[in-house]
Amino acid sequence: MQELIPAALPALAERGITIPLFDRNPSRIGVVHLGLGAFHRAHQAVVFDALMAHRPEPWGVLGVAMRSTQLADALAQQQGLYSVQINSHAGRSWQVVGSVLGTCVAAREPEQVVQAIAAPSTRWITLTVTEKGYGPELATLLLKGLAARRKAGGDGLTIASCDNLTDNGGKLQKLCLDTARSHDAALADWVEENCAFPNSMVDRIVPAATPERLQEAAEALGVTDQCAVGTEGFWEWVIEDRFADPADAEVLASAGVNVVADVRPFEQAKLYMLNGSHSAMACMGAVLGLPTVHECIAQPDLHRFVHGLMTQEVMPHLVRPDAAAYRDALLERFANPALKHSVHQIATDNSQKIPQRWVPSVVAQLARGGKVEHLALAAAAWMGYCLGEDEAGKPYTMNDPLAQTLQDIAKKHRGDVAATVGALLGAGAIWGTELPRDPRWVSRVAHWLERTQALGLLGAVRELNLP
Incomplete structure (x- = not known):
């Protein structure tokens, strides 16, 4: 040819x-x-x-x-x-x-x-x-x-x-x-x-x-x-x-x-809504054995989770004028089956992306006394992702500068919620210097890591989605 x-x-x-x-x-x-x-x-x-x-x-x-x-x-x-x-x-x-x-x-x-x-x-x-x-x-x-x-x-x-x-x-x-x-x-x-x-x-x-x-x-x-x-x-x-x-x-x-004149309203909306949601679905999809974003968002529980993440914990800090319409458009885009967007591709270099995509929203929510349940569950899913295997025990490769360090920590403390949370929140410079010492954040991440271990990740998502 x-x-x-x-x-x-x-x-x-x-x-x-x-x-x-x-x-x-x-x-x-x-x-x-x-x-x-x-x-x-x-x-x-x-x-x-x-x-x-x-x-x-x-x-x-x-x-x-x-x-x-x-x-x-x-x-x-x-x-x-x-x-x-x-x-x-x-x-x-x-x-x-x-x-x-x-x-x-x-x-x-x-x-x-x-x-x-x-x-x-x-x-x-x-x-x-x-x-x-x-x-x-x-x-x-x-x-x-x-x-x-x-x-x-x-x-x-x-x-x-x-x-x-x-x-x-x-x-x-x-x-x-x-x-x-x-x-x-x-x-x-x-x-x-x-x-x-x-x-x-x-x-x-x-x-x-x-x-x-x-x-x-x-x-x-x-x-x-x-x-x-x-x-x-x-x-x-x-x-x-x-x-x-x-x-x-x-x-x-x-x-x-x-x-x-000012890119920031658009920049922040994209970084925290699109990229932040992508990173959450990447960790969850890898742990659940769902290979693409389309397959993640096709799960009603994950669709509701992503909607809640953007609406309740990201959008309150944004000034993009059409944030709600942008959210709805993102959910439609995520559902496009032809894209076949690999969760493992998105999860590449997570340790470099999380500080940009999740941390600002966590800090902003805590500063206003808001809830961080979705972001904490996303962090717990990331901790599960760091084990390097899905819930069925099938291994996968982590493509990250800190991959070996994070995997060693996750496996060393496997099953010990407090030790896992303390060690992984303090690893590298991923979560900054303040969040690993903030009891509000640490306690919610620990709660959702415990629930994922007790119920499985999808079970924990369903529990969070309850009215």
Whole structure:
């Protein structure tokens, strides 16, 4: 079967597949994207694809994988083309995205990344490097590129984090400026004066690619596509009106991006409602042996639990104006059977995600004297997840920087509620410094861990759901 390459596009168009019709010359690269994964390809790259079709500015993407070579090389073999399967209530459709005009690997070709950041045509850097990626290695790579750009007399850039971090633009700016000031104050001043770090919120459910998805792509397209991704029809990109080129605000809005003065209401709603619910279902699904989000939310008891979690313990602290409608839309999105979103994929790096997704809501509830029953039961489910096996005794792999530590603790204290709660709440920096010492929180987590051990996790959920 023929590969998905430019020569295959006319035949795909005859099949009714949406294909890129714009000039894909590499000279149109204007975005260096760090973190070449499924989410970027199903979200920002699709927006840039729309911009390339209708705008003269260079919005093409150099997709930079940070370490893994497999995807970057597969995309290069397909000359940057890949397909997106869009699953909505209206049905399924396919689109070939053409905005990725080049790929490389930062660990293998760091100088190519530096030169791309310094290139005159480059106007943006975007990032999806996950929560754990914001460290010295990232700052060093960015600053090498920005130093080369400054030396060449280039203009400043918009550098937009698209990761699930509160104040992601502010955090990225601080990381870059603090690192620069430690060795090159002039560069730090140039970055601060010329580059913009807007906060942003991106929302689209994008499961990891699977062999089944690749087979579906081959059947629908009539060509092989080793880079196919699947996603939902819904997408949202909310970004702060802070750009190196102020004209970009209107340009992005023309493609459906929501440009706002303050991202926080949207950012917090997404992080605590969508991502927080996802993490709860990931732990529960793993423990119950339910492999996907769809299968979790299809359980009436878990559906009611997630509704209660968002309504009673998350939404009281949010100021997104349409929070209730957003909640209802999330429950519908979670129920999409075509996404097949793996709970173990979502549970990856839990120790990095829980501080962002659960802890702020717990702290806010306790501060107002509110109940934390759903969040405490989610924490108890996480403690069960740390055992590395479901309730039927089937083992699974925990993909987490603290996996071995957490599993050792959970198994050492198995059956001892007080010891388990004390040890796991104090492990690493997951729960902060105050919550592990707050008797209100500790007692409720201990209560629900005891109930899960007595009744099973689903039994405990049913008990919490009782009027």
